[in-house]
Amino acid sequence: MILEINVGLDRVGVLPGRDAIELARATAELDGLELVGIMGYEGHLLRVEDPDEKRTQIEASMKLLEETRDAMRGEGLCCDIVSAGGTGSYQYTSDCPAVTELQAGGGIFADPMYQLQMGVTGLEYGLTVLATVVSRPEKHRAVLDSGRKTLSPDAHLPLVKNHPETEVVRMSAEHCELQLAGDAVDLTIGDKIELIVGYADFTTVLHDHFFACRGGVLEEVWEIAGRGKLQ
Amino acid sequence: MILEINVGLDRVGVLPGRDAIELARATAELDGLELVGIMGYEGHLLRVEDPDEKRTQIEASMKLLEETRDAMRGEGLCCDIVSAGGTGSYQYTSDCPAVTELQAGGGIFADPMYQLQMGVTGLEYGLTVLATVVSRPEKHRAVLDSGRKTLSPDAHLPLVKNHPETEVVRMSAEHCELQLAGDAVDLTIGDKIELIVGYADFTTVLHDHFFACRGGVLEEVWEIAGRGKLQ
Structure with a gap:
């Protein structure tokens, strides 16, 4: 097992320092458990805008893990694993020498939330939902068959793939409304649109399968086995 | 089939009047289709605060359906079904004489959204999620194992059942944070809490089963067969 340390997100985990060491010592004495490390999540720092400030604060947060690791080792306790990081921070956290493992799971999709709100760089949007135009009430307005039960806002x-000037302006339970611009004004009922998912976490749990494409070709269908299993 | 008429929500459906009649006439001539009625959803009126004003506006919206029905019948077209209403409006829409069918599906759960934001009266909250206390960082703060992947905010x-003074103050992907008041300050890690779902639509799609209780006894387990099937 690894102990969760509260490095500032202030949600779950034991406080670093004396509390953490006491818990580690008590845990190591329990039969049937093997203490192998610690983890902490610097989730409260994802939205720090200035990159230097973000780096400084993340380093301070990881320092708490490093000090806890050192204190554990000083007591002869095992701390081989120091796990941290999320997609919105891993490009800084990965530079912290104490960290042995990153938890940047959402990074595989590189959502607009991470790229546009949290300064994650060098990646491409990886997750879309295929929607169909079901209504064209006005020249610059289209309604899709994908609402909040299909795609979380x-x-x-969401962004509109291949139509960067076209915007999602309203999402209700079963519908998504677009303000059309550029060549998207030529869309007609029945046309397909790819919506780039804004934040994958709340959308993947709504679906049963990923359809994995490479170069526009469907290569694999993967079951989302974990959906509905939370809590 | 029934035709959807745009009665003001301005999302999907054909405009009432000439457009609707032309479409009805054209539809009735198609092989393999049987036109039996119309529907319209007054979803844009759910949040009208003043009850008299809400009734007046809903009646005007339903009048559009009634006139369309009369015009269809005048042309010898079948319009036996006039379907309308949602949970936030059905207590008014059900008084409109033209309406033959209500679509107030969410009413079965009578969510706080409908009761506290849309003036739906005379019902009890019907849907909760069972959560577990996983952290008690401070005297007046508890963290639950149910976040936005389990329960949509x-x-x-969500409201906290049996602890009306205790409030949900933050929800992240996997956690829900409570500001504790009253006897809820005695909660400890492992305790169970029932959270009253604020709006059922976006929460039921996250789960595979309903657990149906009567008088505190579990009587049935129903599969949520439609989840993940939208779009």
């Missing part, structure tokens, strides 16, 4: 609204 | 935050 929480954290960041 | 969209539209209305």
Whole structure:
């Protein structure tokens, strides 16, 4: 097992320092458990805007893990694993020497939320939902068959792939409304649109499968086995 | 089939009047289709605060359906079904004489959103999620194992059943934070809490089963067969 340390997000985990060491010592004495490390999540620092300030604060947060690791080792306790990081911070956290493992799971999709709100760089958007135009009430307005039960707008609204000037302006339970611009004004009922998911976490849990494409070709269908299993 | 008429929500459906009649006439001539009625959803009126004003506006919206029905019948077209209403409006829409069918599906759960934001009366909250206390960092703060992947805060935050003074103050992907008051300050890690779902639509799609209780006894387990099937 690894102990979760509260490095500032202030949600779960034991406080670093004396509390952490006491818990580590008590845990190591329990039968049937093997203490192998610690983890901490600097989730409260994802939205620090200035890159230098973000780096400084993340380093301070990781320092708490490093000091806890050193204190554990000083007591002869095992601390081989120091796990940290999320997609919104891993490009800084990975430079912290104490960290042995990153938890940047969402990074595989590189959502607009991470790239546009948290300064994650050098990646491409990886997750879209295929939607169909079901209504064209006005020249610059289209309604799609994908609402909040299909695609979460929480954290960041979806973007419209291949139509960067066209915007999602409203999402209700079963519908998504677009303000059309550029050549998207030629869309007609039945046309397909790819919506780039703003934040994958709340959308993947709504679906049963990923359709994995490379170069426009469907290569694999993967079951989302974990959905509905939370809590 | 029934035709959807745009009665003001301005999302999907054909405009009432000439457009609707032309479409009805054209539809009735198609092989393999049987036109039996119309529907319209007054979803844009759910949040009208003044009850008299809400009734007046809903009646005007339903009048559009009634006139369309009369015009269809005048042309010898079938319009036996006039379907309308949602949970936030059905207590008014059900008084409109033209309406033959209500679509108030969410009403079965009578969510806080409907009761506290849309003036739906005379019902009890019907849907909760069972959560577990996983952290008690301070005397008046508890963290639960149910976040936005388990329970949507969209539209209305969850309420805390049996602890009306205790409030949900933050929800992240996997956690829900409570500001404790009253006897809830005695909660300890491992305790169970029932969270009253603020708006059922976005929460039921996250789960595979309903657990149906009567008088505190579990009587049935129902599969949520439609989840993940939208779009």
